[in-house]
Amino acid sequence: MNPVRSCRICASPLTRTFVDLGAAPPCEAILSADGAEKGETAYPLHVRICERCLLVQLPEVVPAEEIFTAEYAYFSSFSTSWIEHARRYTVAMVERFGLSEDSFVVEVASNDGYLLQHFRDAGIPCLGIEPTANTAAAAVERGIPTEVVFLGEQTGSDIAARHGRADLVAANNVYAHVPDLADFTKGLAQLLAPTGTLTMEFPHLARLIEQRQYDTIYHEHFQYYTLLTAQRAVALGGLSIVDVEELPTHGGSLRIYCRHSQAAGEPSAAVRDLLAREQAAGLHGLDGHAGFEDAVRVVKRDLLRFLLDAQERGESVVGYGAPGKGNTLLNHCGIRPDLLAFTVDRNPHKHGKFLPGSRIPVMAPEAIAAARPDYVLVLPWNLRAEISAQLHYVAQWGGRLVFAIPSLQIVEPALEPGEEAR
Numbered sequence: 001m002n003p004v005r006s007c008r009i010c011a012s013p014l015t016r017t018f019v020d021l022g023a024a025p026p027c028e029a030i031l032s033a034d035g036a037e038k039g040e041t042a043y044p045l046h047v048r049i050c051e052r053c054l055l056v057q058l059p060e061v062v063p064a065e066e067i068f069t070a071e072y073a074y075f076s077s078f079s080t081s082w083i084e085h086a087r088r089y090t091v092a093m094v095e096r097f098g099l100s101e102d103s104f105v106v107e108v109a110s111n112d113g114y115l116l117q118h119f120r121d122a123g124i125p126c127l128g129i130e131p132t133a134n135t136a137a138a139a140v141e142r143g144i145p146t147e148v149v150f151l152g153e154q155t156g157s158d159i160a161a162r163h164g165r166a167d168l169v170a171a172n173n174v175y176a177h178v179p180d181l182a183d184f185t186k187g188l189a190q191l192l193a194p195t196g197t198l199t200m201e202f203p204h205l206a207r208l209i210e211q212r213q214y215d216t217i218y219h220e221h222f223q224y225y226t227l228l229t230a231q232r233a234v235a236l237g238g239l240s241i242v243d244v245e246e247l248p249t250h251g252g253s254l255r256i257y258c259r260h261s262q263a264a265g266e267p268s269a270a271v272r273d274l275l276a277r278e279q280a281a282g283l284h285g286l287d288g289h290a291g292f293e294d295a296v297r298v299v300k301r302d303l304l305r306f307l308l309d310a311q312e313r314g315e316s317v318v319g320y321g322a323p324g325k326g327n328t329l330l331n332h333c334g335i336r337p338d339l340l341a342f343t344v345d346r347n348p349h350k351h352g353k354f355l356p357g358s359r360i361p362v363m364a365p366e367a368i369a370a371a372r373p374d375y376v377l378v379l380p381w382n383l384r385a386e387i388s389a390q391l392h393y394v395a396q397w398g399g400r401l402v403f404a405i406p407s408l409q410i411v412e413p414a415l416e417p418g419e420e421a422r
Contacts, residue, residue: 007050007052007053007055008055008179008181008182008222008233009050009053009055009229009232009233010053010055010232012050012052012053014048014049014057014059015048015051016048016049016050016051016286017046017047017048017049017293018047018048018056018292019047019214019217019292019293019296020044020045020046020047021045021046021047021214021296021328021332022044022332023042023043023044023045024042024043024045024218024219024327024328024331024357025040025041025042025043025327025331025357026062026218026219026220027218027219027324027325027327027328028220029356030322030350030354030355030362031353031355031356031359032353033352033353035354036353036354036359040357042357043061043062043219044059044061045058045218045219045332046058047217047224049286049289051286053229053232054226054228054229054283054284054285054286054289055223055225055229055233056205056223056224056225056229056289057222057223057224058217058219058221058223060179060222061219062219080386081383081385081386082114082383083114085249086114086115087118089118089170089172090115090118090119091118093105093168093170094122094124097167097168099119099122099124099167099168100123100124101123101124101125103124103125103168104124104126104164104165104166104167104168105119105124105125105126105127105166105167105168105169105170106126106128106129106159106163106166106168106169106191107126107127107128107129107169107170107171107172108129108151108169108170108174109129109131109172109174110128110130110136110139110144110146111132111139112135112136112138112139112142113128113139113140113142113144113146115170115172116128116139116144117142117143117144120142120143120144126144127147127159127163127166128144128145128146128147129146129149129159130146130147130148131148131149131150131151132148136148147159151184151187151188151191152180152186152187153183153186153190154187155187156188156189156190157187157190159190159191160191165190165191165192165193165194165196166191166192166193166196167193167196167197168196168197168198168199169188169191169192169197169198170200171188171198171199171200172199172200173201173202173253175200175202175223175225175230176202176220176223176225177221179222181222181223181236182237185233185234185236185237185239186236186237186238187237188237189237189238189239192259192260194263195263196259197242197258197259198239198257198258198259199256199258200255200256200258201247201249201253201254201255201256202225202230202253203224203250203251203252203253204225204226204246204252204253204254205224205225205226205229206226206252206278206281206283207251207253208224208251208252209288209289209292209295210252211251211252211405211406212292212295212298212405212406212407213251213405213406214296214299214328214329214332214405215325215328215329215332215405216250216325216328217328218324218325218327218328220324225254226278226283226284227254227256227271227274227275227278228275228278228283228284230254230256234256234258238260238261238262239260239261239264240258240259240260240261240264240267241256241257241258241267241271242257242265242267242271243256243257243267243268243270243271244256244257244268244270244271244274249382250382251381251382254274296332298407299406299407300332300333302408303329303333303335303404303408304333304335306402306408306410307335307339307340308339310374310375311338311339315374315375316341316371316373317339317340317341317373317374317375317376317402318340318341318342318343318367318368318371318373318375318377319342319343319360319376319377319378319379320343320344320365320368320377320378320391320401321345321378321379321383322344322345322347322350322362322379323379323380325379325380325382326343326355326379326380327355327356327357327358329379329404329405330355330357330358330360330379331357331358335358335360336358336359336360337358337359337361340358340360340377341360341371341373342360342362342363342367342371343355343361343362343363343377343379344362344363344364344366344367344368345362345364346365348364351363351364368391368394369393372397372399373394373399374398374399375400375402376391376394376399376400376401376402377402377404378391378401378402378403381403381404381405384403388401388411388413388414391413392413392414393413394413395412395413395414400413401413
């Protein structure tokens with residue numbers, strides 16, 4: 001363990017706390033039955049903010065190579081809404097940039113090919129870059145050529161030399177996952193053609209603060225961006241943000257469009273507008289980042305109070321989903337199987353295993369109908385609409401859905417037409 005305690009952008013000392021969530025094991029280190037009988041290593045989740053450049057960041061206490069292993073359990077394709085988001089992205093990029101069979105698209109952190117399959121189907125040459133061997137293998141089975149490697153300046157240069165530089169580089173929901181921000185950003189620049197465009201999506205720190213989304217803090221996420229700090233980060237690779245879109249994904253994300261600085265030109269009105277709104281919210285200074293720890297404590301108290309009261313009444317509670325964010329929430333609140341009997345997940349790689357830290361068992365989705373619980377705690381709240389539709393049947397026995405973030409909500413799922421409560 002070799003914590004980095006200097007800012008990843010400006011190298012200033014990191015002394016100011018943004019939020020301290022204690023310690024937890026890596027969120028995707030799901031346990032086998034044998035592993036659940038052994039010890040785990042918990043690492044600090046103490047997030048700091050740079051007083052000079054304002055980047056909110058988690059010092060590297062778990063090397064990326066230990067997180068993104070061959071057994072990495074996250075497969076993007078198990079989320080129907082995420083597949084649809086990727087399809088819409090493809091359509092938008094093809095239209096915006098006039099991509100064709102003569103173009104070349106590269107995705108960094110391409111996972112199981114969930115996005116590049118749409119470019120492939122459109123006849124556009126593409127390449128994935130993915131460090132986790134099991135998800136990369138799933139992409140290759142789909143017919144997506146994939147380089148199994150961590151991106152950096154050298155690997156980016158090597159890939160560009162062998163495959164050519166890309167007209168479009170997509171790096172969606174990965175920019176928070178890189179501890180060596182300068183090397184990774186330079187790698188992106190190496191992949192990008194002189195007049196090409198890089199798009200990146202990541203959760204917006206403004207929404208994280210506003211919606212108390214503290215469960216998105218875990219060891220895979222090394223930094224948390226405003227548009228201002230994203231500008232400062234991409235400059236490490238000689239890139240500039242030329243446009244931005246605000247997205248509903250992951251509780252509120254930004255999609256930034258970047259080009260090589262010498263070809264960038266003036267940023268769009270959307271960039272100027274969002275920067276002005278961030279500044280008005282205090283996020284271009286330290287004051288706008290204050291008070292988050294107090295908001296986190298409210299979420300914890302409300303969820304624990306609900307679970308304890310349900311137990312006192314003899315009511316049963318199970319979970320839905322086994323996402324990384326869920327493990328932050330469960331471990332920070334100290335929730336164990338006595339309060340949450342089990343959770344379910346659509347990913348069969350997680351069935352029969354146990355969540356890190358909490359040791360809550362993970363079952364197939366059918367376990368909910370078999371158990372007929374009074375409540376289902378939905379852990380991936382960012383997929384609320386999709387999961388609420390999937391869990392419509394819980395209303396048949398009078399069960400209700402529970403969401404902990406941004407504040408505790410208990411809702412009755414809607415029965416589908418023709419269904420009756422039993």
